[in-house]
Each structure stands twice: as structure tokens, then as C-alpha cells.
Amino acid sequence: AASSSSTVRRNPSFATLNSDDVAYFKQVLGEKNVVQDEDRLESANVDWQHKYKGSSRLLLLPRSTEEVSKVLQYCNSRRLAVVPQGGNTGLVGGSVPVFDEVIINMSSMNNIISFDKVSGILVCEAGCILENLILFLDDQGFIMPLDLGAKGSCQIGGNVSTNAGGLRLVRYGSLHGNVLGLEAVLANGNVLDMLGTLRKDNTGYDLKHLFIGSEGSLGIVTKVSVLTPPKLSSVNIAFLACEDYLSCQKLLSEAKTKLGEILSAFEFLDGQAMNLVLNHVEGVRNPLPSSMHNFYVLIETTGSDESSDKEKLEAFLIRSMESSLISDGVLAQDINQASSFWRIRESAPEALARAGAVYKYDLSLPVEKMYNLVEEMRVKLGQSAYVVAYGHLGDGNLHLNISAPQYDDEILAQIEPYVYEWTSQHRGSISAEHGLGLMKANKILYSKSPETVQVMASIKKLLDPNGILNPYKVLPHSLTSES
Ligand code: FAD
Ligand code: MLT
Numbered sequence: 103a104a105s106s107s108s109t110v111r112r113n114p115s116f117a118t119l120n121s122d123d124v125a126y127f128k129q130v131l132g133e134k135n136v137v138q139d140e141d142r143l144e145s146a147n148v149d150w151q152h153k154y155k156g157s158s159r160l161l162l163l164p165r166s167t168e169e170v171s172k173v174l175q176y177c178n179s180r181r182l183a184v185v186p187q188g189g190n191t192g193l194v195g196g197s198v199p200v201f202d203e204v205i206i207n208m209s210s211m212n213n214i215i216s217f218d219k220v221s222g223i224l225v226c227e228a229g230c231i232l233e234n235l236i237l238f239l240d241d242q243g244f245i246m247p248l249d250l251g252a253k254g255s256c257q258i259g260g261n262v263s264t265n266a267g268g269l270r271l272v273r274y275g276s277l278h279g280n281v282l283g284l285e286a287v288l289a290n291g292n293v294l295d296m297l298g299t300l301r302k303d304n305t306g307y308d309l310k311h312l313f314i315g316s317e318g319s320l321g322i323v324t325k326v327s328v329l330t331p332p333k334l335s336s337v338n339i340a341f342l343a344c345e346d347y348l349s350c351q352k353l354l355s356e357a358k359t360k361l362g363e364i365l366s367a368f369e370f371l372d373g374q375a376m377n378l379v380l381n382h383v384e385g386v387r388n389p390l391p392s393s394m395h396n397f398y399v400l401i402e403t404t405g406s407d408e409s410s411d412k413e414k415l416e417a418f419l420i421r422s423m424e425s426s427l428i429s430d431g432v433l434a435q436d437i438n439q440a441s442s443f444w445r446i447r448e449s450a451p452e453a454l455a456r457a458g459a460v461y462k463y464d465l466s467l468p469v470e471k472m473y474n475l476v477e478e479m480r481v482k483l484g485q486s487a488y489v490v491a492y493g494h495l496g497d498g499n500l501h502l503n504i505s506a507p508q509y510d511d512e513i514l515a516q517i518e519p520y521v522y523e524w525t526s527q528h529r530g531s532i533s534a535e536h537g538l539g540l541m542k543a544n545k546i547l548y549s550k551s552p553e554t555v556q557v558m559a560s561i562k563k564l565l566d567p568n569g570i571l572n573p574y575k576v577l578p579h580s581l582t583s584e585s
């Protein structure tokens with residue numbers, strides 16, 4: 103694993119953990135929720151990609167908001183830095199310590215608090231695993247407004263804290279719209295009860311939005327309320343091939359107008375990404391095996407009328423074939439085939455992780471321009487690395503991934519700052535959905551103005567004056583380190 107601390111210095115104003123601290127935590131949380139076991143610490147110190155590694159000596163497992171509050175109040179008064187952790191599937195080095203920060207893992211707060219079948223509003227604790235919520239709702243005839251490949255491990259609190267986008271955003275919008283309320287604990291232990299369940303509430307500043315996407319830097323999210331859509335009876339998935347990027351774009355415009363209200367996902371992967379998935383992930387088969395194509399597109403529709411929805415999609419596919427926007431395609435015939443199509447797209451991060459070292463870029467860019475960057479990177483890098491692209495085309499979100507045998511400063515110098523500058527020139531975002539974490543804390547100015555970042559730093563100072571919450575992440579180190 104690459105060390106994460108190479109360019110950051112430990113903030114000397116933070117205390118180091120001592121035996122009195124451990125004794126206090128044991129008294130508050132109970133012996134078994136204060137983890138010092140080497141093996142468990144080892145995995146909690148390393149991120150999903152094995153790219154970032156901290157050296158924390160302590161993992162805490164609070165079971166209630168009150169316990170989170172006591173722990174934070176204590177850490178704040180002692181100036182012990184902490185890192186909030188959910189499922190540890192984050193991709194920007196935000197969920198693991200950089201140095202010896204105490205890890206506060208939310209997995210023991212995993213209760214569903216209430217579900218209102220009329221409004222579809224779910225209230226639950228932050229540590230609920232996304233897939234468990236999906237399964238719970240399925241029984242009730244509802245779905246989560248977000249879905250992502252990491253669903254089996256990621257937690258709703260982590261999703262909210264990263265403002266995760268995922269595979270359904272094109273239909274249901276972001277968590278800024280779907281999270282109706284939340285409860286968060288500030289660094290000083292104060293509990294902010296913003297756990298509303300109202301669709302409309304214009305009473306002053308809507309502070310919950312500060313916690314959506316702030317990556318644990320302003321507080322620990324302990325509970326959330328989410329607006330969930332009803333489960334509709336008809337879901338269809340097509341796996342399609344396009345021969346050039348322009349066709350993918352045209353297909354997207356067509357899908358938006360012709361499939362309209364039933365369009366629920368529009369995802370793409372290029373031939374290079376498909377290759378990587380087929381070569382590195384077991385049990386994945388190419389549903390269009392007759393030849394390799396330059397681009398693959400996955401279109402899902404979700405609606406309430408089985409016969410007319412299917413007719414609509416079939417007509418759309420025939421037209422797209424006739425106008426040569428697609429060169430091949432297949433419609434899932436049953437639920438197994440549907441999930442095998444999704445598996446191909448969702449396996450892209452896993453395939454990359456297996457293939458070697460990965461430089462990951464998660465960019466929002468104008469759709470018509472985004473693939474130019476991928477092609478430029480291929481030319482720049484030549485044989486030294488393998489460039490793959492996939493992502494949420496329907497949302498203008500490109501996942502540009504550069505796979506190399508190992509992390510190599512020369513390769514990195516070919517990629518950065520070029521990719522960030524290119525994105526900035528096109529007024530894109532250097533983090534569409536993964537957040538900034540440690541990886542991009544010092545890069546924020548490529549996407550936000552200095553005045554905006556200054557206000558962010560002021561808000562951070564107001565809510566967390568000692569800077570104990572997820573230090574070295576999100577904001578530039580020059581603005582947050584004590585001098
Ligand atoms: P963690 O990784 O544990 O933490 C993420 C950040 O949130 C950290 O900064 C952490 O400090 C903070 N945090 C966690 N819990 C809390 C809390 N309760 N209170 C305050 N702060 C907290 N992201 C997308 O947006 N779209 C995708 O499609 C997508 N697909 C993915 C697929 C795979 C296979 C993987 C590995 C990751 C994917 N991701 C995706 C990345 C993504 O950010 C997450 O998977 C998810 O949202 C993180 O949730 P988590 O519980 O694992 O959080
Ligand atoms: C995805 O869309 O697959 C995720 O955001 C993960 C990734 O970018 O690799």
C-alpha cells in the first residue's frame with residue numbers, strides 16, 4: 103500500500119492516545135466496543151483500494167447518539183483527532199486515518215427506526231448497510247433512491263457523508279433532495295436534531311445540507327430520514343454496443359426524450375473497461391460476444407405498466423438500430439440476466455483493483471467533451487499505462503481510471519495536474535461523487551473559487567474549532583493546519 107502521509111505533516115496540536123483515554127472509552131462504550139486488536143485495526147487502517155494506510159491504535163464502536171456525543175466531547179477536550187468510518191468503501195482516502203486518529207466506526211448503529219408506508223419515509227441509524235435497507239424496503243414495496251456497487255458494505259451514513267451518486271441518480275436525483283433530515287453530533291458533543299420528515303420546511307438555513315457531502319469533517323451523522331420511491335412493477339434492462347462516442351451521446355439524448363419518465367439508468371463503459379472486467383472478474387460473460395465493441399451502454403427503464411414500458415423500450419431499440427446509433431444489443435429476458443448485465447458495469451472498480459495500481463479520477467464534465475480527455479490520456483501515456491473509462495453518462499459523470507503495474511511517480515506526473523487543469527478549463531468538477539478525502543483536499547481550488555473555499559474553512563472553524571474531525575481531508579492543508 104502507498105503511504106498516505108507522505109505529503110502531510112501530523113498536526114502537532116493533537117494529543118496522543120494514552121491509557122487513561124482508553125479507560126474512559128471503555129467506561130462509556132463497554133470493553134468490547136473499544137477495539138485494540140491488531141488484526142481488526144489493520145483492516146480499519148487501510149482503505150478499500152489498499153492505497154491509503156494510517157496507524158491508528160484504537161477503533162471505537164458507539165451504539166447510540168449519546169455514546170457518539172460523549173466520545174466526541176471527550177476527544178475534543180483532549181484534542182484527540184478522530185476519523186468517522188462507515189463501510190470503508192470510500193475511494194479518496196477519506197475513511198481511514200492519516201496518522202494515529204481514533205477511528206469511530208458506525209457499524210453498531212444499524213437500527214431501522216421507522217418506516218411510513220404512506221409517505222415512503224424511512225428513518226434509520228447511520229450504520230445501516232445500504233443493501234439491508236434495500237432488502238427491508240423491498241418487503242414493503244419500496245426502493246432506495248440510490249444504488250451503488252458497494253451496497254453490500256457501504257452504510258447510509260457514509261453515503262450521506264459522501265453525497266454518493268450511483269446508478270439511479272439520473273432518475274431520482276441526489277441525496278440533497280432525497281435526505282429529508284438527519285441527526286449529527288458536532289465535535290464538542292452537541293447533538294443537532296435535524297431529523298425532520300417533511301417534504302417542505304423553509305424555516306431558516308437548511309443546515310442538514312452541510313452534512314451531506316462533508317465527508318465527516320463537520321460532524322458525525324448518527325441518523326437519517328430518506329424519502330424512498332415506491333417499487334414499480336416493470337423494470338427492463340438493455341445492454342447495448344456503440345461504435346463511437348458520438349453515438350453514445352446521441353443515444354443518451356434519444357433515451358431522455360423517447361424513454362422519458364421511465365428511464366432509470368444510463369451507464370457506459372468503453373471497450374477497454376469491458377476488457378478489464380472480462381479478464382479480471384470471475385463469472386462475468388460478455389452478453390454481446392460476437393465481436394468486441396468500442397463502447398457499451400446499459401439502459402434501465404422503470405415504470406408501472408409492463409406491456410407499454412416494454413413496447414416503448416423495444417421500439418426505442420429498433421429505431422436506434424435502424425439509425426445505426428447502436429451496432430448490437432440485448433434485452434434482459436429475466437431477473438438473472440438483468441443482474442448479470444448490472445454485474446458487468448458494477449464490477450469495473452473491482453476489475454481495476456485486481457489489475458494492479460489505479461489512479462482514479464471521478465469527473466463531472468460536459469458530456470460532449472468528456473471522452474476527449476480519455477483519448478488524450480491514452481496518447482500521453484502510451485504503453486506505460488492502461489486507460490479505461492466508464493461511468494454515469496446520464497449524469498455527465500466520467501470515471502477515468504488509469505491502471506498501471508504499480509504506483510509510479512513518473513506516471514503520476516503525466517496525469518496530474520493535467521487532468522485537473524483540463525477539468526477546470528472545462529468548468530467541470532474534480533469530484534463528481536466520491537468526495538475530496540485526502541486525495542484531493544489540496545486540489546479543491548480546481549473546482550471552487552478561493553472565496554468559496556475560505557467560507558468553507560470558516561464554517562469548519564466554527565463547527566470544529568480544534569479541527570479534530572477527519573483532519574487532513576476535504577480542505578487544503580494550508581487553511582486548516584495550525585501554524
Ligand atoms: P466510508 O468509506 O467509511 O466513509 C466515506 C467518508 O464518509 C469518509 O470521509 C468518512 O469519514 C465519512 N463518514 C462515513 N460515515 C460517516 C458518518 N456516519 N458520519 C460522518 N462521516 C462519515 N460512490 C458513488 O458516489 N457512486 C458509486 O456508484 C459508487 N460505487 C462504488 C463502488 C465500489 C465497488 C466502491 C468500493 C465504492 C463506490 N463508491 C461510489 C464510493 C462511495 O463513496 C461509497 O461506496 C460510499 O458512499 C461510502 O460509504 P461508506 O459507508 O463505505 O463510507
Ligand atoms: C462506479 O461508478 O463504479 C463507482 O463510482 C466506483 C468507481 O468509480 O470506480
Ligand code: ZN
Nearest residue numbers: 268494501535
Ligand atoms: Zn460512480
